[in-house]
Amino acid sequence: MTAEAVSTDMPEKPPLLPDWVFPPPGGFVAEDLDRIPDLPAHTELLDGSLVFVSPQASFHMRAISLIEENLRRQAPKDVRVRREMSVVLGSSQRPEPDLCVINTEADQDDQQTFFWARDVHLIIEVVSPESEVRDRRRKPQLYAEAGITHFWLVERANKRPAVHVYELDEATGAYAVTGIHHDRLKLSVPFAIDIDLTEIDRL
Template structure:
């Protein structure tokens, strides 16, 4: 007699109006790092070593550069609207951010910078959809990090407040040196030593 397939959890079937941001905290046994994009659940693929190394390098540098009234967080979701709760790879929270030890997400208006390290399985989301969401929510700075032959390429964007769109301010390969949102100087070639 064939084995009965396991029953699927209820959350596999979205409600007709889609999921909302609060659902990520209420759904039992939801896979870690699940995002909400346009009311749909998005599951994260396994990370490559390059992705982890890039995050380590950037997080360490940002923590060392950030003013004392800013906070760096890794892989925390951000509530941008009722149906948008992405999980940037790194974020910087500005002064006045509501930081609580039991928080499962931050509000988009608390962000100063969102960073996405592009992964093969999420290229379209990381390059196209998420930047639009962050810009629409008014996040002032966005970095897109790419793997270029196992070296870092960081595309730096700043929000044009009049159009609520990002404008590229630089593409960095060996060294990332910017003055906003605060003075940052990162040797990107260090990824080869991690």
């Protein structure tokens, strides 16, 4: 066997892994998402661990767009609708909900990368197959613990959105479901909202 053949058959060295693959003692903290270079887009922090997002499916994208467009049109002047911005809930918790409604004054800087939980009125998560447990269980727990009053969980039902609406029960500190909406979402809180969910068929 020639030297050339030997070098061709030798396995390649594995690529060096970035430092952020290995969490520090105690896990990552919220500020790390702004410090770590070359993190994948839309990386979240849950319980001190980095969570990476899978490619977005068509239903997920269209459901977000439908709700976002209607909320922006119907929202009062003292709030703003923001898409895919992370929210700091605590030192080791910085999820990135699909949509959130914030106080207008919380949007202070074109370069800001997150909002504080105290400035958030409503969080909306559209369930994805790869994040079902996080969207349905862990994230609602964290949002409730942070005192965010309103939470919507959007599921896919017969190719259309089914919006599960929750409100924080101050007595228990947990969310209580106030309704499940299929064809039409009509609410009076956190402001007057009326969305024709069947419009997703046209997107």
